[in-house]
Amino acid sequence: MNNMTQAVHSQYIDTEITAESGLELLTNDEIQRLSAHTTGNDYELLKKCTLAVLNSTNITDDISFIQQQFDHFNIEVMQLNKGVKLKIKNAPSGAFVDGVMIQGLKEQVFSVLRDVVFLKQELETNSRIDFNSSSGCTNAIFHILRNAKALKPGVDPNMVVCWGGHAIPHHEYEYTKEVGYRLGLRGHDIITGCGIGAMKGPMKGALVGHSKQRITKGRYIGITEPGIIAAESPNPIVNELIIMPDIEKRLETFVRMGHSFVVFPGGVGTAEEILYILGILLHPQNQNIPFPLIFTGPTESADYFKRIDQFIGKTLGPEAQSKYQIIIDDPVKVAKRVQSGVTEVREYRKKVQDAYHFNWQLHIDWDFQESFDPTHQNMASLNLHPEQPLHLLAANLRKAFSGIVAGNVKEKGIAEVNKHGPYQLDGNPDIMDELDGLLKAFVEQKRMKLDYKGYVPCYQLR
Structure with a gap:
């Protein structure tokens, strides 16, 4: 057994674990460079993400829960002739x-090491890869996924991206499981944001569906980023954890890897994802690319999607509304629509000779790739007016929601709000009215945070 426990306390455990996730095949020189990178800011990031993974059995989106443990938690990279030990x-x-680390969590810990530290030194030494241009971002994302062994050439399209909130009621969670089950029965693999709620449900359902079909190598891919992993620790079903540098790279990873998209009810994070994908689909260069997009939930969630659809219609118009289909309380219909949509994607990519495992054809503007820092100045400067191309308005609305997500659950965003007060958003009166109505609905429906009783808005609309 690879885990060697050194000491067991009532609440904490000291242990040593040997490397997986490809890090067992390193030269001594590579291991020395890897150890050298685990200092300063890199080390703090490694600690934070590792601690978040190890806390995944605790259901919370309060980052203070992890911060309280942070000063006492330590991780050291040790060199072995056969690889790396932590x-x-x-x-x-x-x-x-019984004193031995759960295998799935052990694998996720080494995924953290791979993506946060080892990948950083790879990117630093590869001059062909950068995050300062549109093509550079896409190439870097491809490199990250290839390094994580997440790209499987020669496999027919079957990846379904499932988006939705972590703070959802039980009946919505059960619905996500049922949809996941129907997808699993049809052999589809699942990609989510890796957290709980609507991210865990589809994976759990698909796992049962795969078991019934005797599919033993089902893929449950969780894609996260350092700013949010502490608030949305990976759920235990994730068997491929990938940590992207920031939210923009995370979102692009979804659309490059996915073949069909299912959106469940959620809060501002889900709204951000919806606006991101609609902004891309509204770009003129993407008009003829098949991109199955379904909004779905149980009967009790019909008003939620009615409100989302109204917001999209009033801000982005009928063209944006034509990019998705709303299916209420019918998991089988959702799964069948996904199936037919994936077939369309397969035929299209075969026709244009695009890869099944990575969507190179989709055009993504720099506005959707550049990292957005939700400072008060940047939030107040967002162009929330209709006198601009629709895809750029969608990009700016996406950034507004991204900032609210940061103010709700991300360490840096919470610190900004605590220091300077709520974010100030200003724009066209009609757009601001729709935004105000949607955000108030999220608050009333308890979709902002798990601790909804103590929720104080991190934003003000003007």
């Missing part, structure tokens, strides 16, 4: 069974 001190005891 020495971990004061790991949460919930990550262990």
Whole structure:
């Protein structure tokens, strides 16, 4: 057994684990460079993301829960002739069974090391890859996925991206499981944001569907980023964890890897994802590319999608509304529509000779790729007026929601709001009225945070 437990306490455990996720095949020189990178800011990021993974058995989106453990938690990269060993001190005891780290969490810990540290030095030494241009971003994302062994050439399209909120009621969670089950029965693999709620449900349902069909190598891919992993720790079903540099690269990863998209009810994070994908689909260069997009939920969630559809119609218009289909309380219909949509994608990519495993054809503007820093100045400067191309308006609305997500659950965003007060958003009166109505609906429906009783808005609309 690879885990060697050194000490067991009532609440924390010290342990040593040996490398997986491809890091066991390193030269001594590579390991030395890897160890050298685990200092300063890189080390703090490694600690934070690893601790978030080990806390995944605790359901919370309060980053203070992890911050309280941070000073006592330590991780050290140790060099072995056969690879890498991690020495971990004061790991949460919930990550262990009888003193041995749960295998799935162990794999996720080394995924953190791979993406946060090892990939960083790879990108630094590869001058052909950069995040300062549109093509550079896409190439870097491809490199990250290839390094994570997430790209599977020669496999027919079957990846379904499922988006939705982490703070959802039980009946919505059960519905996501049922949709996932129907997708799993049809052999589809699942990609989500890797957290709980509408991210965990489809994976759990698909796992049962795969088991019934005797599919033993089902893929449950969780894509996250350092700013949000502490608030949305990976759920235990994720068997491929990928950490992207920021939210924009995370979103592009979804659309490059996915073959069909299902959106469940959620909050501002889900609205951000919807506006991101609609902004891309509204670009003139993407008009003829098949892109199955379905909004779905149980009967009780019909008003939620009615409100989302109204917001899209009033801000982006009928063209944006034509890009998706709303299916209420019919998991089988959703799965069949996904199936037919994936077939359309397969035929299109075969026709244009595009890869099945990575969507190179889709055009993504720099506005959707450049990292958006939600400072008060940047939030107040957003162009929320209709006198601009629709896809750019969608990009700016996406950034507004991204900032609210940061103010709700991200460490840096929370610090900004605590220091300077709520974000100020200003724009066209009609757009601001629609935005105000949608955000108030999210608050009333308890979709902002798990701790909805104590929720204080991190934004003000003018």
